[in-house]
Amino acid sequence: GDGWLAVVPCDAPALPRDLVGRLRAANGPAVAFAAARVQPLFCLLPTDCAPSLAAYLKRGGRKVEAWLDEVGVARVAFDDPAEFANLNTPQDLVATS
Template identity: 45%
Template sequence: MRIYGLILAGGRATRMGGVDKGLQLFRGRPLALNAFERLKPQTDEILLSANRSEEAYRRMLPAGTKILPDLRPDFAGPLAGLEAAMSCIPEGERKKAWLVTVPCDCPFFPENLVESLKESGTPAVAAAGGRLQPSFLWVPASFLPRLSAYLDSGERKLGLWARQAGCLEVNFPDAAAFQNCNSFEELSFAEALSAPSRKGSVSV
């Protein structure tokens, strides 16, 4: 098995006035870089979904990091980023490749995220605090045809696709670890927090 981590940074960030969210600073570092450093120890390779600011990301991230624009126009959502990531994996490798997705704007996501999702033994999606966390998916690259068909149908919702794909919910104990930053106010609030507990038991 080869594990790819996919950082989702390809959105419009409308609640931040349209800035590139992955480049906004969190405790002095870009959000996307924070996500990269947090996810790298859990994976074999990191991919970045981004639809703009390619040169800025290339300067920021280690050389050789794949920066992937959507294959579809008009900011088609995080699943379009996942589609692009699956498509970049050579066809012969897809049967053994898995991807874990994380949004760039969630600075405290668990350091045992991959370990916990992988232990489910099946495609999985994170949950915490009684809520699904659909941006945190664990799926095989071989799901590419069904993902493309879902997007071709006009659907975009992450949670709906996770359920249709048979993803098992894996419950994490600390909901604060999944706090995201959709606005500058939320980003400032997160900066003021101590990092929540990153590990702990999970249930499925």
Template identity: 40%
Template structure:
């Protein structure tokens, strides 16, 4: 392995699939079980993310037995933040993750990058984030940046690489009743990771129209 590459054995990553929303734009259905190309969206997310991570968690607040039957641990929003948006799921995932680093993805992006974690780890390595995390463990400061995906045109803040040392700041942010992911990590050190060469990988299916459009355009 090149010296410029992070060692995945030293820096294992937990994958967290966010499937805990109310699905309002999808008519209130549990979005993870909406079918795209004869397979539920949650299955597409697992297929893409599972080979990239050491462990996998699913964030869900409904259909819990159905999600558990997929064979991965399921975490739910804390009662005080139930259905408070993706940040509540991220908080639950950070609290439950067996590793220090967690990659988050939404359940409604069936084409998510197959090299998502590799690129995040490379960016974190280049930024010295692993050393910063070690320093934070010893001294409490500084914390490593939060890394988010950018397709060359716009950010995709649900796609994150985050260290669980940021859980206290996330809990404090949620306590203010704010919910925007980028507003939270905007208060912290953060870095964009470019995926400009594969922008279509972030196409999502958060309403029936986008689901139909993706089905029509992707061959």
């Protein structure tokens, strides 16, 4: 197919505004990379990856990053790791205000 799925976590309110555009520029499955690490929940995937994900889960796989490695995603560099910070508590939210 020609459909795409953008994935972002619901607890990361500072995500880059150009995230999807920059990931799309990779011309294939892509994941954000910042602060020398993959940000596995910030990715853009073709919808035809769904069978691969189903098979991975059926085998007992649970790590998103391991599955993304199987898919063969491109790493797209971002400069500001703060854009990928997740907020898990009310205190985290206050600290970013």
